[in-house]
Amino acid sequence: MTDLGSLFFERVAVIGVGLLGASFALAAKEGRVCGHLRGYGRSEANLMRAQERGIINDYSLNLQEACDGADLILLSTPVGSFRPIVEEIRKGLSKGAIVTDVGSVKGQLVYDLEALMPEGVRYVGSHPIAGSHRSGSDEARPDLYRNSRCIVTPTETSDQEARERIISLWERLGSRVEVMNPFRHDEIYAAVSHLPHLIAYAMVNTVGAIDQSYISYAGQGFKDSTRIALSSPEMWRDISLLNRDNLISFTGIFRENLDRILKCMEEGDGSGVERELRQAQELRQRLQ
Secondary structure: OOHHHHEEEEEEEEOOOOOOHHHHHHHHHOOOOOOEEEEOOHHHHHHHHHHHHHOOOOOOOOOHHHOOOOOOEEEOOHHHHHHHHHHHHHHHHHOEEEEEEEOOOHHHHHHHHHOOOOOOOEHHHHHHHHOOOOEEEEEEEOOOOOOOOOEEEEEOOOOOHHHHHHHHHHHHHEEEEOOOOOHHHHHHHHHHHHHHHHHHHHHHHHHHHHHHHHHHHHHHHHHEEEEHOOOHEEEEEHHHHOOHHHHHHHHHHHHHHHHHHHHHHHHOOOOHHHHHHHHHHHHHHHOO
């Protein structure tokens, strides 16, 4: 087991103090794995509230200043901003620092970020499978990552010591860590997360296109199946574009499945409709 001393980070920069970044800060404090926590974000009001709540020790509206002297940098902004952020801060990062993230897209992005690291700075991608459709530091809680899966996505050339520290860090925060190839990660989460989000948005827009007044008649089933459409459009714009190849491919498979049900309906084939629905029910029952 990794000892606490090797886990400890003296100065941590949390780039993006929203739900995920702020919850990380609270969990890191509770787990005693960091010293000074500095936040960075676009909204000073949000950063001030986070400081008042004790989530961060202080903050900066200057990106490079926020990372000054940090030995751990957590990227918790929309994934589309990761490359521009790293390009801006890379020259000022301290030797020995580790950069990680909470982004839900990995794939080529992991290799691009790793290539941007200056000499002596290591990057290891991570994706905690936790969150909510709500955002902002006001929603943060220290147990957000407890008992949740966290996917760590090193490359073939990732620094071994940095990899082990990031794995141990997430374990210390209560996560169940799994190491995975970055491209396999994107295939899996395109199927079980990214595509469902796009479908939820499309479902709401479909009702709007039929008649916007119908939305007020929606019951719990509609609310449950479209809750994730309340998520940040900015965040899901970036995810959709960065994982678009998988999403385009899997949307085709979704259409095929929907078309099979529609064909059965057109033919009045009740047993065919039931067969498709029962197949989905049985697979869904495997998810606890």
